[in-house]
Amino acid sequence: MTRTYVITGAASGIGAATAALLAGQGHRVIGVDLHDADITADLTTHEGRAALVSHVTELSGGRIDAVVANAGLATESTATVAVNYFGALATLEGLRPLLSGSDAPRAVATASMASLFPVDDELVDACLAHDEPAALHRAQQLIDAGQGGLIYGSTKRALVRWIRRNAATPEWAGAGIPLNAVAPGIIRTPMTDSFTATEESSKAILEMVPMPLNGIAEPAVVANLLGYLTSVENSHLCGQIVFVDGGSDVVIRGDSTF
Ligand SMILES: NC(=O)c1ccc[n+]([C@@H]2O[C@H](COP(=O)([O-])OP(=O)(O)OC[C@H]3O[C@@H](n4cnc5c(N)ncnc54)[C@H](O)[C@@H]3O)[C@@H](O)[C@H]2O)c1
Numbered sequence: 158m159t160r161t162y163v164i165t166g167a168a169s170g171i172g173a174a175t176a177a178l179l180a181g182q183g184h185r186v187i188g189v190d191l192h193d194a195d196i197t198a199d200l201t202t203h204e205g206r207a208a209l210v211s212h213v214t215e216l217s218g219g220r221i222d223a224v225v226a227n228a229g230l231a232t233e234s235t236a237t238v239a240v241n242y243f244g245a246l247a248t249l250e251g252l253r254p255l256l257s258g259s260d261a262p263r264a265v266a267t268a269s270m271a272s273l274f275p276v277d278d279e280l281v282d283a284c285l286a287h288d289e290p291a292a293l294h295r296a297q298q299l300i301d302a303g304q305g306g307l308i309y310g311s312t313k314r315a316l317v318r319w320i321r322r323n324a325a326t327p328e329w330a331g332a333g334i335p336l337n338a339v340a341p342g343i344i345r346t347p348m349t350d351s352f353t354a355t356e357e358s359s360k361a362i363l364e365m366v367p368m369p370l371n372g373i374a375e376p377a378v379v380a381n382l383l384g385y386l387t388s389v390e391n392s393h394l395c396g397q398i399v400f401v402d403g404g405s406d407v408v409i410r411g412d413s414t415f
Pocket of ligand 1: 168172190198201231268269342347
């Protein structure tokens with residue numbers, strides 16, 4: 158059965174690998190990115206988010222089967238907050254109505270194992286309050302205070318909390334839409350080039366993100382999981398944050414989850 162998938166961040170890394178996997182299986186993929194995509198949209202802006210919804214509606218005829226909210230940034234910037242959290246939500250919520258015509262609608266976001274890192278609570282709370290100006294302001298304060306390193310993990314913590322809070326609601330579970338997230342460890346993509354370029358830098362990053370099972374992964378590893386989570390077969394995973402991280406979650410959290 159041919160399905161229609163929307164993937165943000167489709168021009169590179171995990172998004173490109175997912176697009177290639179699904180297209181290779183004969184599905185229709187509508188790729189969204191800043192460049193080299195079916196839809197060019199900047200998900201840090203209200204205009205870009207509106208353009209995403211209107212262009213997907215146009216290209217799909219108003220009916221899609223799955224959304225992969227994957228676009229992201231890992232820089233110490235306000236844009237990281239705008240795309241990783243508010244852009245992801247705009248993608249999931251903006252495209253949800255188009256899933257209603259599907260027999261097997263699915264939605265997934267790309268979070269990160271960095272959601273386990275220390276966060277800035279004020280930034281996480283501003284995201285979850287859906288107050289984008291306050292969140293961007295807080296991110297700028299963190300940058301000015303030399304604490305910009307907290308931004309990325311905070312956006313991903315807020316994103317996984319939002320997924321957990323919303324997955325079982327009438328809008329998602331009640332509408333038959335499994336809503337989940339993946340939480341990758343270190344994946345070899347342009348985002349992590351500077352960490353994975355040399356043996357020395359790889360060793361240093363693996364001390365922060367321990368991956369005892371097979372180490373740094375290729376994007377196809379995450380693509381396969383995204384493919385499953387958005388497949389017809391995934392009928393019952395609800396609000397799960399699936400760590401595909403070579404073991405960093407197990408090492409970092411140990412017994413604290415169960
Ligand atoms: N690579 C890793 O180790 C890793 C680990 C955990 C999570 N992630 C997450 O995986 C996702 C994909 O990252 P990747 O590693 O493939 O990186 P990547 O840089 O290869 O790809 C990210 C894509 O998102 C697009 N993007 C960025 N800002 C955008 C915007 N404002 N509007 C539209 N598109 C935008 C980029 O143009 C790029 O094509 C991100 O959400 C990232 O946070 C990556």
